[in-house]
Amino acid sequence: MKIKNLFIVTLIALGVISCNEDSTIGSSIVNDELAVVIDSTFTVTGHSVPNAKIQSRTDVQLLGIIDAKGYGHLSSEFVTQFMPSNALDTVGVTVNDIDSLMLGMVMSEGQYVGDSIVPMGIDVYRLKRALPYPIFSNFNPEDYYSPDDLIASKIYNATRLGMPDSIAKVYRNNKQVPVEVKLPVELGREFFKKYKESPETFNDPERFAEWFPGLYIKNSYGTGRVMRFYNTSLALHYTKHITADSTTHMRKAIMAVTPEVVNNNNMELSISPQIKSLAQTTPIVMAPLGYNTEVTLPAQDLLNRFRSQSGDYTVVNAMTFEVPAETIENDYDIKAPNYMLLVRKDKLTDFFATTQINDDVTSFYAIYNTARKSYTFSAMRGYFTDLLKKDKITATDCEFVLVPVNLNVEYVQSGYNTNEAVVVAIVPYVDTPAMVKFDLDKAKIKLTYSKQTINN
Numbered sequence: 001m002k003i004k005n006l007f008i009v010t011l012i013a014l015g016v017i018s019c020n021e022d023s024t025i026g027s028s029i030v031n032d033e034l035a036v037v038i039d040s041t042f043t044v045t046g047h048s049v050p051n052a053k054i055q056s057r058t059d060v061q062l063l064g065i066i067d068a069k070g071y072g073h074l075s076s077e078f079v080t081q082f083m084p085s086n087a088l089d090t091v092g093v094t095v096n097d098i099d100s101l102m103l104g105m106v107m108s109e110g111q112y113v114g115d116s117i118v119p120m121g122i123d124v125y126r127l128k129r130a131l132p133y134p135i136f137s138n139f140n141p142e143d144y145y146s147p148d149d150l151i152a153s154k155i156y157n158a159t160r161l162g163m164p165d166s167i168a169k170v171y172r173n174n175k176q177v178p179v180e181v182k183l184p185v186e187l188g189r190e191f192f193k194k195y196k197e198s199p200e201t202f203n204d205p206e207r208f209a210e211w212f213p214g215l216y217i218k219n220s221y222g223t224g225r226v227m228r229f230y231n232t233s234l235a236l237h238y239t240k241h242i243t244a245d246s247t248t249h250m251r252k253a254i255m256a257v258t259p260e261v262v263n264n265n266n267m268e269l270s271i272s273p274q275i276k277s278l279a280q281t282t283p284i285v286m287a288p289l290g291y292n293t294e295v296t297l298p299a300q301d302l303l304n305r306f307r308s309q310s311g312d313y314t315v316v317n318a319m320t321f322e323v324p325a326e327t328i329e330n331d332y333d334i335k336a337p338n339y340m341l342l343v344r345k346d347k348l349t350d351f352f353a354t355t356q357i358n359d360d361v362t363s364f365y366a367i368y369n370t371a372r373k374s375y376t377f378s379a380m381r382g383y384f385t386d387l388l389k390k391d392k393i394t395a396t397d398c399e400f401v402l403v404p405v406n407l408n409v410e411y412v413q414s415g416y417n418t419n420e421a422v423v424v425a426i427v428p429y430v431d432t433p434a435m436v437k438f439d440l441d442k443a444k445i446k447l448t449y450s451k452q453t454i455n456n
Contacts, residue, residue, distance in 0.1 A: 121221030
């Protein structure tokens with residue numbers, strides 16, 4: 001049972017002393033009562049709702065296939081444009097000096113679900129037309145590439161095995177795992193020629209995308225792993241002539257996937273029978289696709305309780321919402337999402353479409369606390385004070401959605417040798433599989449306010 005706590009502090013005396021040269025000293029006592037109320041007797045309800053697709057708002061790529069008991073069958077491939085470098089190295093370089101072109105995809109250590117050493121395969125296709133926007137996770141690339149445009153294939157894993165020691169050491173020190181695919185040297189020479197002929201094309205991403213729409217990286221073989229790449233680029237390898245008798249071998253990244261270009265993870269999910277059954281009775285979140293949870297907050301009850309206990313002067317101190325959340329048993333060690341968004345249901349679509357951040361009135365985010373096994377939305381005072389301004393509470397004020405998200409963070413200097421993390425965007429969760437179940441019966445809203453009663 002939830003417990004209501006009432007802490008009362010009595011101010012014994014306020015001595016008011018007034019004196020001057022012509023009067024006698026006098027005093028008066030005013031007895032006031034100051035109460036700090038922490039009310040947590042509110043009820044929250046909710047249920048699971050399907051989440052079949054998400055809008056691409058990220059520059060990360062998910063690649064692979066898993067078939068996990070207690071989760072389901074997830075496949076992810078990706079299509080992407082590239083942001084070109086506006087300056088290619090042409091001094092002392094001819095088109096015939098281009099040795100190779102490499103597609104490089106880099107993963108941070110541990111950013112995968114499944115088996116790191118199982119061999120899997122990918123095919124790389126050149127796109128034949130520009131990608132649409134907006135673009136969603138259920139995008140079908142059938143009309144955007146031709147099976148005849150296969151330019152490379154690769155069998156890969158999620159380790160640094162087989163790499164030269166000197167290169168492997170660099171990636172190991174940076175806690176990175178690369179997957180590199182050798183593309184046709186003719187494509188590299190094509191980029192070089194285009195830059196020589198029309199360097200302005202490389203200064204305009206839209207114009208560049210019209211000429212080179214991008215790549216489609218497609219699963220071709222195997223299951224058992226999904227990897228999250230945060231850095232994907234194309235690099236030229238070439239010989240540079242320093243002098244008539246001196247040359248050096250060079251490697252230069254000439255384009256990369258960035259937030260400014262269209263990038264999409266094409267995902268397919270078949271949810272396991274266990275999860276479908278659980279979602280019928282238990283609020284859950286399953287990501288990157290699967291389920292969100294809709295919750296109903298007791299807005300009217302909050303106001304009624306507050307108004308019935310208000311004193312002569314009342315100040316709202318805080319409102320928090322803690323949601324107990326536990327991982328769901330599965331055989332791939334799939335964990336809870338790191339971040340959860342609580343957003344008003346009618347604001348959900350626009351929130352992601354316009355890349356918003358929390359306003360702490362209609363949207364809030366929380367970090368998963370592994371020790372408490374819960375998400376706590378701790379900055380909800382603005383939600384309650386906004387309710388106080390309204391003449392009538394409607395269903396819109398009560399209906400919210402719990403959605404897994406990723407945060408885009410920038411670091412700004414806030415003092416001498418001190419950097420502060422600032423959230424610049426909250427985007428749909430596009431990451432390795434995650435899921436969690438909520439216990440809304442034990443969810444706790446705490447409304448804290450101070451009230452003062454004047455006793456004359």
